[in-house]
Amino acid sequence: AQKITQTQPGMFVQEKEAVTLDCTYDTSDPSYGLFWYKQPSSGEMIFLIYQGSYDQQNATEGRYSLNFQKARKSANLVISASQLGDSAMYFCAMREGPGDSSYKLIFGSGTRLLVRP
Amino acid sequence: DTGVSQNPRHKITKRGQNVTFRCDPISEHNRLYWYRQTLGQGPEFLTYFQNEAQLEKSRLLSDRFSAERPKGSFSTLEIQRTEQGDSAMYLCASSPSTGLSNQPQHFGDGTRLSIL
Numbered sequence: 546a547q548k549i550t551q552t553q554p555g556m557f558v559q560e561k562e563a564v565t566l567d568c569t570y571d572t573s574d575p576s577y578g579l580f581w582y583k584q585p586s587s588g589e590m591i592f593l594i595y596q597g598s599y600d601q602q603n604a605t606e607g608r609y610s611l612n613f614q615k616a617r618k619s620a621n622l623v624i625s626a627s628q629l630g631d632s633a634m635y636f637c638a639m640r641e642g643p644g645d646s647s648y649k650l651i652f653g654s655g656t657r658l659l660v661r662p
Numbered sequence: 663d664t665g666v667s668q669n670p671r672h673k674i675t676k677r678g679q680n681v682t683f684r685c686d687p688i689s690e691h692n693r694l695y696w697y698r699q700t701l702g703q704g705p706e707f708l709t710y711f712q713n714e715a716q717l718e719k720s721r722l723l724s725d726r727f728s729a730e731r732p733k734g735s736f737s738t739l740e741i742q743r744t745e746q747g748d749s750a751m752y753l754c755a756s757s758p759s760t761g762l763s764n765q766p767q768h769f770g771d772g773t774r775l776s777i778l
Contacts, residue, residue, distance in 0.1 A: 549704075578763045588751060590705070590769035597763050636704050643763065648693060648718065650767060652704030 549653035558627045566622040566656045568637030576643040579620040584634040632660045666770035674776045682740045683773045687756030699751040749777045
């Protein structure tokens with residue numbers, strides 16, 4: 546079974562509107578971290594936001610926020626006020642285990658977001 | 663902080679040739695990772711170094727693949743006798759050992775390998 550599932554291969558959003566990118570995960574480890582990365586066409590993976598399994602509040606970083614629903618094992622990324630520069634691939638990733646003891650990130654297959662002017 | 667640097671950006675080679683990629687991590691980062699990303703997929707973990715020690719290798723890393731980090735600074739990834747299936751983007755990442763769960767890995771721009 547896949548550990549990280551991103552069910553939306555592609556999404557469109559109108560500039561200045563909000564968009565939600567879905568991510569569900571599967572783990573039996575009570576300690577884990579969830580990361581979202583952005584990958585523009587240039588190839589570099591850019592870290593956006595982090596949510597820990599024990600965090601009580603949803604993470605926010607500027608226009609990015611996480612809708613973390615632990616019981617449903619989902620960690621959806623919300624981008625508010627979309628900009629043309631947000632057009633890219635977005636990957637959800639998980640690291641299992643406490644702290645940074647586990648070094649391996651497990652990635653989903655990504656969602657391609659296109660922002661329309 | 664100059665970021666993670668990877669060279670070359672692109673490599674085109676014929677099947678059966680050997681290729682070597684280089685990764686220069688962020689200077690104070692003692693952890694270094696290699697991932698492989700095929701078209702339409704997310705990155706897949708290949709191997710991990712803590713300083714100069716290679717502590718983990720994925721089953722994806724066949725005997726034709728070898729990675730080194732001789733002085734705990736830069737790393738090289740070599741693929742011998744390349745095959746069509748080796749065509750992919752090879753990503754390098756680095757991070758410090760902070761013990762913090764929110765510590766992200768910082769990625770380079772990757773090396774895109776095309777096998778003719």
